Amino acid sequence: MKSSSAAVTAKSIVFRSLLISLITLSHSAVGASDDRPNIIVFYTDDHGHADLSCQGVLDDIKTPNVDALAKNGVLARHGYSTAPQCIPSRAGLLVGKFQSKFGVEANGSSLVGFDNETTIAERLQSxxxxxxxxxxxxxxRGEEITEHGFKHVFNQNNGGKFAANIELNGKDREMGIVPPKAYHIDACSQAAAAIIDRYQDDPFFLYVAYRAPHVPLDAPRKYLDRxxxxxxxRRRQALAMLSAVDDGVGLITETLAKHNLTEKTLIFYIGDNGAPLKIHKLDAPGGGPGWDGSLNxxxxxEKGMLSEGGxxxxxxxxxxxxxxxxxVFDHPISALDVAATVAELAKVESKPGDLDGVNLIPFLSGRKEGAPHEFLAWRWVAQSAIREGDWKLLRGGEREYLYNLKSDLEEQNNLLxxxxxxxxxxRERLSxxxxxxxxxxxxxxxxxxxANDYFDFYLEGKPAPPLREKYQPKSESKPKNIASRWIIRGGTMKDTSEGLQIAPPKPGGKQTPFIARNGLSLVGPVSISMVLKTEASGQIGLSWRSSADKDxxxxxxxxxxxxxxxxxxxxQAKLPVEAKIxxxxxxxxTGTTLIKSIELKPATGKTVTLVQ
Structure with a gap:
């Protein structure tokens, strides 16, 4: 009995060895004359429709490198994400199947369905x-990204620690949590360029998912100054973050050109959903929740709606x-088309029902005419929608709207x-x-x-709901008494309706005042964000004392x-201390400085607002 079992095992080992050898030979043969393109997907975050300069909507946005992609390729006037929210749209993009088919309806949904699906990265890796x-x-979890088909991971999306198994220069390291060495947008671009340098002779798939211009808004001074x-x-911050993204696109396309890979690389640049406006587009201090500064x-x-802005x-x-x-391509296309396009170009086998999209290349290269899709459809929580040609049916709860997008892209006239x-x-087709x-x-x-407020305001034309009390403008007659919580040295300090005013003791004096605040308990490193205006150029000096310091x-x-x-x-700055501040x-x-807000964000725990 044992000898028979051993024989079977031996045969299985031989069979697997032969199979691996055949696969290796097959891949070697493909590699010897590999005409399959490299693939790069740039995926931005809460990026409004208006905010590419090649869209020709607004003149304050500057994206010359993305504009160059459009000039050398296609600007899709009617490109759609799969959801008006981050998690479901990303799940749909990476799997290539509408995400509600595997249970990722909205943020907060279980990811078990996604975990059980095969991503386009897994298909390409195979x-x-x-x-x-x-x-x-x-x-x-960032440390588990490799389980979804990605060999290399550089999961930086903010100023904190992140999961990675490569360094900024593209060299391998053990998967783990690492501290940032550069601004997150710049770092992702540099790491992606390094991977191109490293694998210039191999087919590659890069998924570059910038966390921009999503809050917290955190653009460095060099981008804000543009x-x-x-x-x-908040608008300035959004434009600055998108300018950093555009620089990253430029770095990556320059790296492709350096290795003569421009014509061997298919690039997609797509937003994950529309910009959040919160109706009021409140220019609140700091970079926390609310309007992200982008425009639709x-x-x-806006984000959270299956109207066009979402x-x-x-x-x-x-x-x-x-x-x-x-x-300029005027037919509707979907982020789901990325996986279908890439799978066919990479000669990846898929079964019926695996992918919901369409290979776009025949339509974009002129081999096929007409629209890639008979219709596009969406469901997101209580909303659903379908677009068939120029007609769109939108449902929200019991409400229903019919628009002709050719004559009414702004969805102002309900033709129901x-x-x-x-x-x-x-409705029947959508059902x-x-x-x-x-x-x-x-x-x-x-x-x-x-959602009801959004539909009332945007689609029904009702007045905007009032701001919550915490966001109501403060009156001069009700000072915030912020000054009483600070100690001032070398100057004077008073509360105003605009914020905390700090001035030297004498007009035109050369002293540089400082304010101090004690009694904090912030686990380092601590990120600080301040909104201010000043009558004199110079420096803001940020000093701290930890629980281990006497002075x-x-x-x-x-x-x-x-x-x-x-x-x-x-x-914005980071106070690089590990102890508790x-x-x-x-x-x-010198001169008068007016401070609108000061926010301190510890490594763990809640953000502390010291001026608001």
Whole structure:
């Protein structure tokens, strides 16, 4: 009995060895004359439709490198994400199947369904591609990204520690949590360029998912300085973060050109959903939740809606030499098309039902005419929608709207009563499609209070709901009495309706005042964000004392340059201390400085607002 079992085992080993040898030979043969393209997917975060300069909507945005992709390829005027929210849209993109078919309906949904699906990275890895992920993941733990088909991981998406198994220079390291060495957008771009350098002779798939311009808004001064005009600070931050993204696109495309890979690389640039506006587009201090500064113009609505403003996103495709340059493609396409396109180009086998998208290359290269899709459909919680040609049916709870997007892209005129037969046809088609989802149906749950507010305001034309009391503008007659919580040295301090005003003791004096605050308990390292304006250029000095320090040490200081301006400017820095910070000092330049907000974000625990 044992000898028989051993014989079977031996045969199995021999069979597996032969199979591996055949696969290796097959991949070697492909590699010897590999005409399959490299693939790069740039995926931005809460990036409004208006915010590429090649869209021609607004003139304050500057994205010359993404514009170059469009000039050398295709600007898709009607490109869509799969959801108006981060997690489901990313799940759909990476699997290539509408995410509600495997249970990832919305943020907060179980990721078990996603974990059981085969990602496009897994398919490409099995076909001999080198695969790498950079930036935001949002589909589970960073250390587990390799389980979804990515050989290399550089999961930095903020100023904190992150998961990685490569260094900034593309060299291998053991998977683990590492501290940042550069601004997250720049770091992802540098690491991606390094991987191109490393694998220039191999087919590769890079998923570069910048966390921009998603909050917290954190652009460094060098990017903010590119936008000196008068504008809301959150708008300036969004433009600056997108400028950093554009620089990254430029670095990566230059690296491709350096290795003569431009015509061998297919590039997608797509937003994950529309920009959040919170209706009011409140220019609140700091970089926390709310409007991210991006804009969806001229589309109606915002993130969290299946109106055009929620999921009609920036969408550019470039493959010089294969796709004709300078195209504007007006047929609707979907982020789901990425996986279907890539799978076919990479000669990856898939079964019917594996992928929901369409290979776009025949349509973009002129081999096929017409629209790639008969229709596109969506479901997100209590909302569902279908677009068939120029017609779109949108449902939200019990509400229903019919729009002709050719004449009314802004979704201002509900034609439901004028064309009930079109609405009936679209509703029936949408219902058939929704019966395939898990669970089936046109809705997954009830409309939330914010969703109802959005539909009231954007689609019904009702007045905006009032701001919550905490966001109401403060009156001069009700000072915030912030000054009483600070100690001032070398100057004077008073509360104003705009913020904390700090001035030298005498007008024109040369002293540089500082304010101090004790009684803190912040686990380091601590990130600090300040919104201010000052009458004098100079430096903001940020000093701290930890629980281990008896006094302020000279080494415990960070300086940040500020410019004389009557406009609000945001400065950000990190206080590099591992111990608990208990005491801070903030030194300002000579002249009068007005501070609107100070936020301290510890390594763990809640952000502390010291001025608001």
């Amino acid at each position: 076909a001999g591609y080198v695969t790498a992920q950079f930036g935001k993941w949002h589909l589970g 936008f000196p005009s008068k504008m809301p600070e 113009d001229p589309l109606n609505g 999921m009609h996103v920036p969408f550019v495709i470039s493959w010089p030499g294969t796709i004709s340059a300078g195209q 009563d004028q064309h009930p037969e079109i609405a009936d046809r679209l 058939r499609w929704a019966s395939q989802l898990d669970p089936p149906g046109l809705a997954y749950g009830a409309m939330s209070a914010p 302020f040490a000279a080494a415990n200081r960070v300086n940040v340059a500020v410019e004389k301006s009557d406009q609000w400017q945001t400065i 208990i005491h801070v000092r903030i030194q300002v330049p």
